[in-house]
Amino acid sequence: GENVEQHPSTLSVQEGDSAVIKCTYSDSASNYFPWYKQELGKRPQLIIDIRSNVGEKKDQRIAVTLNKTAKHFSLHITETQPEDSAVYFCAASRVNTGGFKTIFGAGTRLFVKA
Amino acid sequence: DGGITQSPKYLFRKEGQNVTLSCEQNLNHDAMYWYRQDPGQGLRLIYYSQIVNDFQKGDIAEGYSVSREKKESFPLTVTSAQKNPTAFYLCASTPRTVTYGYTFGSGTRLTVV
Numbered sequence: 001g002e003n004v005e006q007h008p009s010t011l012s013v014q015e016g017d018s019a020v021i022k023c024t025y026s027d028s029a030s031n032y033f034p035w036y037k038q039e040l041g042k043r044p045q046l047i048i049d050i051r052s053n054v055g056e057k058k059d060q061r062i063a064v065t066l067n068k069t070a071k072h073f074s075l076h077i078t079e080t081q082p083e084d085s086a087v088y089f090c091a092a093s094r095v096n097t098g099g100f101k102t103i104f105g106a107g108t109r110l111f112v113k114a
Numbered sequence: 115d116g117g118i119t120q121s122p123k124y125l126f127r128k129e130g131q132n133v134t135l136s137c138e139q140n141l142n143h144d145a146m147y148w149y150r151q152d153p154g155q156g157l158r159l160i161y162y163s164q165i166v167n168d169f170q171k172g173d174i175a176e177g178y179s180v181s182r183e184k185k186e187s188f189p190l191t192v193t194s195a196q197k198n199p200t201a202f203y204l205c206a207s208t209p210r211t212v213t214y215g216y217t218f219g220s221g222t223r224l225t226v227v
Contacts, residue, residue, distance in 0.1 A: 034215040046215035106156040
């Protein structure tokens, strides 16, 4: 069935280093790819998204790239800070009957060491 | 809570008891969703509704029920048929016709006692 694979499941980096999280999707009809950040005990919050007609999008220290041919997309965080420590989820969405369908990756727990 | 409110924040359920989790949004979103999150796990879809008086089962609907009598409200009932209900439950909403990210509520942590 349709799925989204996310790697790695855990990532530990030193403060100031970059972090990269990768996702691969199976449904070629997917056309919207959001990323969520979830701090411990809190709700997920949308941090960046990209649509299928764009290859890259950047917002300050975070960026997302999309390779439609290979069906994978990645989150890049530069100059990481301790407050970036959280679980990050990728997702892939496509238009569905009467709305749209979203599949989430399993999440990546990012630790940023001071 | 960014326009979507879940209550209560913590809920304790006894064996054999039904409990209802509340989700209300004032974002004028058509679509609403319920997800379950187990410790260290991703998000699994329980039920979703794209329009009032209509809802669809997600991937793990067994032991749960929902209603959508008003656009603003999408309550989730965890029935006694759900044998392992201890989890973090998240409600979310989106506009139905345009692909946007979800707005999530702050969640309800349900524990069986």
